[in-house]
Amino acid sequence: MDTWQPDVYARFAAERRQPFLDLADLVATIPGGRAIDLGCGTGELTRELHVRTGAAETLGLDSSEAMLAKAAPLAGDGLEFERADIAAFAPRAEWDLVFSNAALHWVPDHRALLGRLAAALRTGGQLAFQVPDNFDHPSHRAADRTAAEEPFRSALRGSAHPRHVLAPEAYAAILFRLGFHAPRVELRVYGHRLDSREDVVRWVEGSLLSEYRRALPPELYARFVERYREVLFTMIPDERPYFFTFRRILAYGRR
Numbered sequence: 470m471d472t473w474q475p476d477v478y479a480r481f482a483a484e485r486r487q488p489f490l491d492l493a494d495l496v497a498t499i500p501g502g503r504a505i506d507l508g509c510g511t512g513e514l515t516r517e518l519h520v521r522t523g524a525a526e527t528l529g530l531d532s533s534e535a536m537l538a539k540a541a542p543l544a545g546d547g548l549e550f551e552r553a554d555i556a557a558f559a560p561r562a563e564w565d566l567v568f569s570n571a572a573l574h575w576v577p578d579h580r581a582l583l584g585r586l587a588a589a590l591r592t593g594g595q596l597a598f599q600v601p602d603n604f605d606h607p608s609h610r611a612a613d614r615t616a617a618e619e620p621f622r623s624a625l626r627g628s629a630h631p632r633h634v635l636a637p638e639a640y641a642a643i644l645f646r647l648g649f650h651a652p653r654v655e656l657r658v659y660g661h662r663l664d665s666r667e668d669v670v671r672w673v674e675g676s677l678l679s680e681y682r683r684a685l686p687p688e689l690y691a692r693f694v695e696r697y698r699e700v701l702f703t704m705i706p707d708e709r710p711y712f713f714t715f716r717r718i719l720a721y722g723r724r
């Protein structure tokens with residue numbers, strides 16, 4: 470079931486764009502080359518990547534029909550979009566750049582995943598990805614706590630939000646072992662000035678909570694969001710503006 474809602478995700482487009490720009494800054498241009506953007510979402514940033522890198526061909530890959538429907542009109546001039554699961558992505562030596570902004574955290578087993586992404590690169594190819602690492606922030610812990618309460622616990626059948634993201638140093642070591650000469654891995658804390666803590670709920674509705682939306686019937690999901698808000702508001706102060714800190718890992722290597 471496709472639970473991505475492009476308009477909800479786009480609420481904080483400017484805030485979500487900054488890590489993309491920081492990641493894209495690490496990438497060298499690939500004039501005439503081939504780039505792939507895994508988990509491309511609505512495609513605006515894929516288009517920007519395509520222009521910045523000078524690639525002849527860029528493919529945006531995503532599993533969400535709703536997100537890809539927004540991306541489709543942006544195709545052209547060497548930019549294409551395709552529906553596929555990142556977990557099944559396993560080409561060999563086909564790409565000059567494998568890029569992914571805020572998507573790999575949905576995919577399990579990052580050791581194996583990075584092995585496949587490395588194998589997808591041509592000689593001299595670049596891998597660049599950014600994953601959120603905010604799991605210890607109240608915005609995440611409140612979801613875990615809500616999911617542990619009834620009636621959600623039974624309805625979710627114990628499936629808590631899976632944590633696939635590894636430590637920054639683990640990514641550095643894995644990339645080195647995979648043949649990336651000088652992997653560059655950074656943990657950055659982004660600070661978002663939101664109008665109030667209510668905006669944290671609006672933010673996670675566009676990302677983290679999409680998983681609960683998939684797992685719960687609509688009426689129960691609405692109750693989940695309501696309860697999530699109550700739990701969250703016992704954990705963070707009622708400040709205006711509310712300063713939302715968000716840890717993200719940026720990783721880059723050339724092979």
Ligand SMILES: C[S@@+](CC[C@H](N)C(=O)[O-])C[C@H]1O[C@@H](n2cnc3c(N)ncnc32)[C@H](O)[C@@H]1O
Binds near residue numbers: 509510530531572576
């Ligand atoms: C948080 S959005 C990021 C979109 C875009 N990269 C950006 O930076 O705005 C995550 C995207 O990853 C996609 N996604 C999640 N799991 C996926 C998977 N296993 N295969 C393909 N796409 C996936 C979702 O459909 C969604 O569009």
